[in-house]
Amino acid sequence: MKKTNILEGITITIQNPKVVVLGAGSLFFGRQCIWQMVHSKYLNKGTLALVDVNEERLNKLVDLARMVVKANQVDLKIEGSVDRKQVLQDADFVVLSFAKDTVKYRGIDCEVSEKYGIRMCSGDTIGPGGVFRAMRELPVIMGCAKDIEEICPEAWVINYINPSAVHGIALKRFAPKLKSFALCDSHHMPQKKIIYAERAGIINDKREYNDEIDRKFDLRIAGVNHFTWLLKAEYEGKEVLPLIAKSMKKSAETETVGGDTGAKALFNDAISYQLYDIFGYVPTCTAHTKEYVPYWQGIGKLEDTVPPLSIWETEERYKRHDEMWQQIDNFLNGKTPIEEYMTTFGPDHATDIIENMVGDLGKTFYVNTFNQGAVTNMNNDSFLELLCEVTMDGVKPLPVGEMPRGIRGMQELVLDTHELTVEAVIESDRKKLRRAMLTDPLVNSIADADQIIKELIEREKDVLPEHWYTKNRI
Numbered sequence: 001m002k003k004t005n006i007l008e009g010i011t012i013t014i015q016n017p018k019v020v021v022l023g024a025g026s027l028f029f030g031r032q033c034i035w036q037m038v039h040s041k042y043l044n045k046g047t048l049a050l051v052d053v054n055e056e057r058l059n060k061l062v063d064l065a066r067m068v069v070k071a072n073q074v075d076l077k078i079e080g081s082v083d084r085k086q087v088l089q090d091a092d093f094v095v096l097s098f099a100k101d102t103v104k105y106r107g108i109d110c111e112v113s114e115k116y117g118i119r120m121c122s123g124d125t126i127g128p129g130g131v132f133r134a135m136r137e138l139p140v141i142m143g144c145a146k147d148i149e150e151i152c153p154e155a156w157v158i159n160y161i162n163p164s165a166v167h168g169i170a171l172k173r174f175a176p177k178l179k180s181f182a183l184c185d186s187h188h189m190p191q192k193k194i195i196y197a198e199r200a201g202i203i204n205d206k207r208e209y210n211d212e213i214d215r216k217f218d219l220r221i222a223g224v225n226h227f228t229w230l231l232k233a234e235y236e237g238k239e240v241l242p243l244i245a246k247s248m249k250k251s252a253e254t255e256t257v258g259g260d261t262g263a264k265a266l267f268n269d270a271i272s273y274q275l276y277d278i279f280g281y282v283p284t285c286t287a288h289t290k291e292y293v294p295y296w297q298g299i300g301k302l303e304d305t306v307p308p309l310s311i312w313e314t315e316e317r318y319k320r321h322d323e324m325w326q327q328i329d330n331f332l333n334g335k336t337p338i339e340e341y342m343t344t345f346g347p348d349h350a351t352d353i354i355e356n357m358v359g360d361l362g363k364t365f366y367v368n369t370f371n372q373g374a375v376t377n378m379n380n381d382s383f384l385e386l387l388c389e390v391t392m393d394g395v396k397p398l399p400v401g402e403m404p405r406g407i408r409g410m411q412e413l414v415l416d417t418h419e420l421t422v423e424a425v426i427e428s429d430r431k432k433l434r435r436a437m438l439t440d441p442l443v444n445s446i447a448d449a450d451q452i453i454k455e456l457i458e459r460e461k462d463v464l465p466e467h468w469y470t471k472n473r474i
Contacts, residue, residue: 196233220387230244252269292414
């Protein structure tokens with residue numbers, strides 16, 4: 001990293017950036033980060049260091065990255081290690097993207113919760129699934145933070161692990177010396193604006209989208225991660241949010257339960273329109289948002305027009321992961337020419353942001369960070385997903401305005417759940433764990449919550465820290 005003094009302070013510029021990915025075997029990010037690091041002229045003379053505790057998977061990703069680098073004749077240096085400490089030296093960015101056996105344990109979380117009337121289609125952010133995923137992942141994240149503080153304290157730390165807000169809050173509160181923010185790829189720009197431009201009828205095809213349309217199309221999205229809302233949508237100064245909602249209502253009429261897209265994809269347009277009809281605003285991450293409210297939990301006395309949520313499908317997820325590894329194997333063994341790699345994948349949210357920071361490109365991105373006044377009727381330290389200017393000097397949220405009443409109340413409840421989860425995990429406190437669970441918007445019974453905690457702690461004994469079995473037993 002190179003620091004250049006200027007009259008008003010210090011501007012940080014980077015030559016030959018080093019990006020360390022902790023959890024390279026996380027295929028939803030690992031493959032795309034290779035693409036971006038090779039593709040970008042701002043990044044492809046630097047270093048990509050891949051870390052994974054699974055040596056077999058790590059070696060596959062390292063070999064793949066080196067093949068892609070060679071095929072594209074760039075100067076990107078590839079490193080690999082099962083020990084993060086070996087590659088953190090001189091890192092400019094550290095991306096956290098690991099999740100040990102997440103398919104298995106999310107399946108357990110959802111299975112146990114369903115027994116007690118809590119239906120989760122994702123189970124990784126809210127509800128018992130969100131709490132217990134944080135219990136599994138956050139101790140490892142804080143261990144990484146400690147190593148980063150000691151080895152490369154000037155590096156930017158980017159959390160890409162769900163529950164993203166919980167982990168982002170923990171890094172801000174308990175590793176405050178580090179420069180950090182959290183991400184979710186649900187609002188990757190400009191892809192998100194393009195989707196809504198099509199919904200509003202501004203364009204008929206994504207290929208029509210251009211810089212001029214982008215400038216005329218004003219969106220404001222805000223909220224806690226996975227519980228975000230489209231609060232404003234104007235094109236050339238005219239409101240188009242009702243047109244977006246109308247599009248969702250129309251497509252909802254033909255939504256079916258068919259296809260292989262899984263529980264997270266079912267009835268999303270119908271649910272989006274119902275929430276718009278209630279609150280006057282469109283949820284922007286419905287695949288997750290529908291899990292944050294009790295309406296589709298199947299606890300009503302009357303039948304709703306949308307059925308109760310389908311449950312996270314563990315076996316289908318395993319099949320998807322197997323298919324992705326087979327795709328990598330096909331590149332490695334030559335069944336698929338390595339020259340096709342760059343046309344198979346595309347940019348990723350995290351590495352797009354890193355490229356923007358290194359190149360000082362002036363783009364804006366949705367980032368999870370402190371509110372800092374962007375939403376005027378929520379606390380400055382509310383941890384929200386907001387459109388931000390993201391530079392080497394810091395993250396600056398852009399103004400949003402007020403969070404609408406009703407939605408704001410639900411946001412605060414989710415934030416309280418997340419904050420309590422952070423404290424419970426960091427302090428190894430069973431009382432706060434129980435408090436977090438009973439604050440959660442999906443939990444309706446004290447006895448059920450106690451039993452869910454008991455069963456999940458027992459079933460996940462092989463991956464949870466030992467102190468949950470020796471300290472502060474309920």
